[in-house]
């Protein structure tokens with residue numbers, strides 16, 4: 397998956413995209429780990445709104461969550477596509493990748509833009525499973541999708557910064573040791589452009605709790621361990637800053653592309669779970685003296701979602717290959733994410749309809765996966781914002797917001 401040559405005359409890099417079941421050994425290894433975590437395990441975690449610690453520990457022990465960390469820091473140094481394959485297989489097995497996925501893409505900001513000292517300090521410990529970096533505080537109650545208007549402030553002090561403000565929907569903050577936080581280092585009225593003045597900080601949750609950091613769980617429709625985070629004059633050291641002040645968008649843009657690719661791969665895996673579950677039930681369930689899967693109203697939506705999933709998969713592979721080759725891939729990563737979110741929701745709907753009343757029975761697991769599937773259209777980025785991106789940046793239409 398590398399750009400070796402260029403297209404004759406155009407100067408554009410040639411990028412190979414593999415079809416079929418790539419990384420078969422990785423896939424097989426993930427399936428083996430997931431086999432120990434059947435649907436009953438996830439049903440119980442969901443009912444108790446509990447964190448799947450055993451599952452995350454198993455993924456960590458197998459080295460999967462350190463797939464993107466270079467070997468020099470104790471990881472396996474695999475390309476983004478391999479990480480996408482890991483998350484896809486986790487979801488295809490019916491397990492919950494979101495409980496640990498942020499470690500992969502949040503860590504990328506530290507890896508690509510952290511200082512050598514920051515990388516030495518954290519990456520080996522993250523790779524060894526001694527530290528969790530699974531929380532990423534971006535969203536705020538009053539600014540929502542408009543990240544350029546973040547209000548959380550980081551005010552310079554003699555020894556570092558004071559953080560003041562609030563985040564909402566920060567997932568896994570109570571199950572993570574570290575958190576990446578976006579905060580404003582320049583007041584909005586002083587910035588040169590909308591995308592300036594916000595900085596990235598890596599904070600130690602363990603050291604900060606009770607000293608200006610408060611985390612409150614939120615009751616949500618899905619078991620995502622989502623919280624509100626309050627910074628009340630939290631003192632953080634100067635070396636919590638990642639990269640230079642004010643350049644957050646330069647630092648997180650490639651991370652966002654990685655996030656889009658990885659979460660799209662998860663959606664593809666979940667689509668595979670729904671489709672497999674739908675097909676099995678549609679073949680087995682007999683009504684009016686024939687399998688319900690013989691009815692086109694049952695069969696066609698399942699087939700449609702499968703076709704959409706295959707298209708999304710090709711776009712994920714393309715975006716991942718471009719990311720790996722260091723070629724700008726914002727459009728491809730966004731389109732992959734959009735296609736995968738739509739395929740997933742259509743597959744979820746088809747599965748719910750296929751199961752009839754049993755779709756609502758907890759023991760069939762369809763309703764839980766269906767609740768979780770809906771999130772792909774909203775977080776980490778809403779499909780509306782992807783359409784706005786494609787309209788403006790790919791098609792050259794006027795900015796809509």
Ligand SMILES: Cc1cc2nc3c(=O)[nH]c(=O)nc-3n(C[C@H](O)[C@H](O)[C@H](O)COP(=O)(O)OP(=O)(O)OC[C@H]3O[C@@H](n4cnc5c(N)ncnc54)[C@H](O)[C@@H]3O)c2cc1C
Nearest residue numbers: 532533534535540541565566567620774775776778780797
């Ligand atoms: C379970 C869960 C987990 C989450 N985890 C995290 C996390 O770990 N860290 C984090 O920082 N955030 C997290 N989020 C927040 C998530 O990223 C946001 O909910 C999402 O980005 C949308 O922002 P919002 O909720 O503020 O919606 P809003 O920005 O208020 O938008 C509401 C609706 O209006 C639409 N809209 C707004 N502006 C436009 C426009 N210009 N054009 C078209 N449509 C528009 C949006 O697309 C959306 O459909 C999580 C959310 C959920 C539900």
